[in-house]
Amino acid sequence: MCVIKLLKEPELEEPILIEGLPGIGFVANIAAMHIIRELKGEKFAIVTSSSFQDFAMTVEGGGVRAPINELYECAGRYIVLYGNTQAGSNVGQYELCWRILELAKRYGCEFVLTMGGYRRERVVGRPKVYCAATDPDVLEEARELCDGVVAGNIYGAAGLLLGLGKLMGMKGVCFLAETPGFYPDARAAKEVLSVVSKFLGMEIDLTRLEQAAILTEGMLRDLLEEEEGRKGGIV
Amino acid sequence: MCVIKLLKEPELEEPILIEGLPGIGFVANIAAMHIIRELKGEKFAIVTSSSFQDFAMTVEGGGVRAPINELYECAGRYIVLYGNTQAGSNVGQYELCWRILELAKRYGCEFVLTMGGYRRERVVGRPKVYCAATDPDVLEEARELCDGVVAGNIYGAAGLLLGLGKLMGMKGVCFLAETPGFYPDARAAKEVLSVVSKFLGMEIDLTRLEQAAILTEGMLRDLLEEEEGRKGGIV
Amino acid sequence: MCVIKLLKEPELEEPILIEGLPGIGFVANIAAMHIIRELKGEKFAIVTSSSFQDFAMTVEGGGVRAPINELYECAGRYIVLYGNTQAGSNVGQYELCWRILELAKRYGCEFVLTMGGYRRERVVGRPKVYCAATDPDVLEEARELCDGVVAGNIYGAAGLLLGLGKLMGMKGVCFLAETPGFYPDARAAKEVLSVVSKFLGMEIDLTRLEQAAILTEGMLRDLLEEEEGRKGGIV
Amino acid sequence: MCVIKLLKEPELEEPILIEGLPGIGFVANIAAMHIIRELKGEKFAIVTSSSFQDFAMTVEGGGVRAPINELYECAGRYIVLYGNTQAGSNVGQYELCWRILELAKRYGCEFVLTMGGYRRERVVGRPKVYCAATDPDVLEEARELCDGVVAGNIYGAAGLLLGLGKLMGMKGVCFLAETPGFYPDARAAKEVLSVVSKFLGMEIDLTRLEQAAILTEGMLRDLLEEEEGRKGGIV
Numbered sequence: 001m002c003v004i005k006l007l008k009e010p011e012l013e014e015p016i017l018i019e020g021l022p023g024i025g026f027v028a029n030i031a032a033m034h035i036i037r038e039l040k041g042e043k044f045a046i047v048t049s050s051s052f053q054d055f056a057m058t059v060e061g062g063g064v065r066a067p068i069n070e071l072y073e074c075a076g077r078y079i080v081l082y083g084n085t086q087a088g089s090n091v092g093q094y095e096l097c098w099r100i101l102e103l104a105k106r107y108g109c110e111f112v113l114t115m116g117g118y119r120r121e122r123v124v125g126r127p128k129v130y131c132a133a134t135d136p137d138v139l140e141e142a143r144e145l146c147d148g149v150v151a152g153n154i155y156g157a158a159g160l161l162l163g164l165g166k167l168m169g170m171k172g173v174c175f176l177a178e179t180p181g182f183y184p185d186a187r188a189a190k191e192v193l194s195v196v197s198k199f200l201g202m203e204i205d206l207t208r209l210e211q212a213a214i215l216t217e218g219m220l221r222d223l224l225e226e227e228e229g230r231k232g233g234i235v
Numbered sequence: 236m237c238v239i240k241l242l243k244e245p246e247l248e249e250p251i252l253i254e255g256l257p258g259i260g261f262v263a264n265i266a267a268m269h270i271i272r273e274l275k276g277e278k279f280a281i282v283t284s285s286s287f288q289d290f291a292m293t294v295e296g297g298g299v300r301a302p303i304n305e306l307y308e309c310a311g312r313y314i315v316l317y318g319n320t321q322a323g324s325n326v327g328q329y330e331l332c333w334r335i336l337e338l339a340k341r342y343g344c345e346f347v348l349t350m351g352g353y354r355r356e357r358v359v360g361r362p363k364v365y366c367a368a369t370d371p372d373v374l375e376e377a378r379e380l381c382d383g384v385v386a387g388n389i390y391g392a393a394g395l396l397l398g399l400g401k402l403m404g405m406k407g408v409c410f411l412a413e414t415p416g417f418y419p420d421a422r423a424a425k426e427v428l429s430v431v432s433k434f435l436g437m438e439i440d441l442t443r444l445e446q447a448a449i450l451t452e453g454m455l456r457d458l459l460e461e462e463e464g465r466k467g468g469i470v
Numbered sequence: 471m472c473v474i475k476l477l478k479e480p481e482l483e484e485p486i487l488i489e490g491l492p493g494i495g496f497v498a499n500i501a502a503m504h505i506i507r508e509l510k511g512e513k514f515a516i517v518t519s520s521s522f523q524d525f526a527m528t529v530e531g532g533g534v535r536a537p538i539n540e541l542y543e544c545a546g547r548y549i550v551l552y553g554n555t556q557a558g559s560n561v562g563q564y565e566l567c568w569r570i571l572e573l574a575k576r577y578g579c580e581f582v583l584t585m586g587g588y589r590r591e592r593v594v595g596r597p598k599v600y601c602a603a604t605d606p607d608v609l610e611e612a613r614e615l616c617d618g619v620v621a622g623n624i625y626g627a628a629g630l631l632l633g634l635g636k637l638m639g640m641k642g643v644c645f646l647a648e649t650p651g652f653y654p655d656a657r658a659a660k661e662v663l664s665v666v667s668k669f670l671g672m673e674i675d676l677t678r679l680e681q682a683a684i685l686t687e688g689m690l691r692d693l694l695e696e697e698e699g700r701k702g703g704i705v
Numbered sequence: 706m707c708v709i710k711l712l713k714e715p716e717l718e719e720p721i722l723i724e725g726l727p728g729i730g731f732v733a734n735i736a737a738m739h740i741i742r743e744l745k746g747e748k749f750a751i752v753t754s755s756s757f758q759d760f761a762m763t764v765e766g767g768g769v770r771a772p773i774n775e776l777y778e779c780a781g782r783y784i785v786l787y788g789n790t791q792a793g794s795n796v797g798q799y800e801l802c803w804r805i806l807e808l809a810k811r812y813g814c815e816f817v818l819t820m821g822g823y824r825r826e827r828v829v830g831r832p833k834v835y836c837a838a839t840d841p842d843v844l845e846e847a848r849e850l851c852d853g854v855v856a857g858n859i860y861g862a863a864g865l866l867l868g869l870g871k872l873m874g875m876k877g878v879c880f881l882a883e884t885p886g887f888y889p890d891a892r893a894a895k896e897v898l899s900v901v902s903k904f905l906g907m908e909i910d911l912t913r914l915e916q917a918a919i920l921t922e923g924m925l926r927d928l929l930e931e932e933e934g935r936k937g938g939i940v
Contacts, residue, residue: 001329046402048398054329054390054391055390056388056393056397056409058389062366062367063369063371063374090758090793091794092326093755134768139767149763149766150763151763153763156760158761162761164753166771236565238637285560286560289629290624290625290629291623291629291632292623293622297601297609297613298602298604299603299624520796526868528854532835533844534867534868558795
């Protein structure tokens, strides 16, 4: 069971589907959230699937939120897939991605862009961004903006949307930024989005993402020092 | 596969769906059973799902019962979901909850109330009751009657019915009572039902539930003393 | 996916569905095979399910058999469910049983009889036969022919057909014979069938089953003696 | 979900379905690839299933490939099932095989031929080829070309296509060649294809497969010697 509830008809012209679900380092999730905020995206559909977790999450103060995916229309050109979960089984993932691609196609979408984190033990300096694409032309374009190409499998919706999209006749590209992966990585999200915005010719201000990255880095540094302090105390 | 067999058309006006399936401490199950008994509920539908266990249970004397969920009409105002099992997979849970909500909606239901236990290592004195709600207005109302709000996820049908109900445009609230969770906790059920009845303006006599709670507590005390006696013997 | 392929229209009058799938000690399987042979049953349908194992079995000489269930018409009064497998998941079991019950109902079936083994560490003398039923009248009748009633759950198709049958308005009974369960137990099958034939007023010759039981017992005795001989040799 | 996308209508006359999916030693996969190349097969359908893995594979240089199955028309007489994966669950396998058989039947297919590896600790000399068949006539024919018959189960699509095909009224045969199974075994593929081509009266040049086998054997010998050299050094 996968139900898409349309909240309103979006106005879109040859839109590009941008995937931003939670994954490694929450890179895509953070980047998608930033696009939605900066481009004043409007939610036009909510998606639920029987492969999501069977519980409700409570938020501060006793509010209740269901595991959900949402579609936002941004700048009349992008459909951003955002949410707080991915499907928990491969059958569920296929159905979810298939249904979202079908809907996107109905609005004229012929291009899918997915994002994510590329797990690294240690990320030194600026996180590098890697790409992969279903089409040689697209790949060439993407490579010019990236530090290299993805080696290995692309897991979850980020990979599946490309493969299923191709079956539906859509071209697709994926951008992954290096990340240690164990915390929400705004720095990696910023690097991915920097490449994505160039690739798409998307005008977007990355200042807030840079601020979030600096904030996160500060917090991590404090944590690290504290830990080293404790270690020192033991010695 | 989820099959709802309608036994008769219930007479209901803007009914409220009350969930009472087995869960932590059987709190919801006991409370729902009490509502059905006191309000002389009439069974109007039985629900089976391929996600229930694939066996038959025997009861005393060789009778056979299937894993099942049932819907009761109570006082023309409530649909009580009662049963001896929940679905064993999240796909099954989604389908089951979805189908029950659809049916409830068909009878004009716009509000879902779920109940349950809130597991605690140790419950001191009267079990506290916590709430969560999908809607700020409802939450405010509920908080006035409770000791606090739920933190963390609400598992199973109690959580899912809220989330899916919201997607279908229904408001929802959940009440959880503290319970150690390892025995059928009539005390917790009484506390939850005490709040629920105030919240709904439901006229219901809780005497029998109080008696069951006292009985259970007596049995537990005996068990405890016996155990301590044995420990003493060893020393 | 559960596909029932009808090979021919059976001629049946208010038939009784008799379940004989593989289970503990192959008790039902052996008993059903005996009914089919003695009553010259005719196969009228084959059933396949995506919950059966995904392999083909080879038989002596290179033949290939699929995991399958079959329906036989016996004596114009019985539908015997026979096969070499049960479904491997509860979702599959529900679908399979549901579909078979639907078909049986179409032929006027209002009664389901299931059989099986009742696992015992040690079976002394004649294996006892226990019963369970969905209906008080049926239970009473069955108890008169049995050594007692089943306590605990009835797993697999033997249990599920009763529960789902009840939902479809069919009465049902289950007979289980004691068996150690680790070998095909013709003795237990004979005991079950002896009760079943009395219960149904089915005229059936149990000689061959008795012979098979004696043969099996001889083989087991030999194995046992051989083993004890070996143990003796070690001492 | 199992989606077959027809790329074009193949021209086929009473075609034979030949299975060549990845399995033990990639025997069928290599043999099928060879048939497609030598007979200049044309892809006419792509198949995706929600039971395939939920990721995209990247290939050298950043290209992206989805887990997929494909159907090729070869010489107007064969439908070759080729791909880079099998379904990951038995439910998925059943649906996939069923759908492919349905499609094949629509083109007049009445015969299924499956291939595979027969795992052996040690293969001495020419790998032996074993057969199994759903029909006595076919089995007799196949046995004359083989070293023996298959004992035990035939796993995956190779087995399931036979069993389900039989249910659909198609005859079927399976040829398995001995293989250690842990590397892509071109030698075993050649032996299987040698038997298959005789069985089908298929004119096909096996030279390239022989070359690949020699190449593989050379590489394995080098690896082995290197390893023994290392062992020697240790002693």
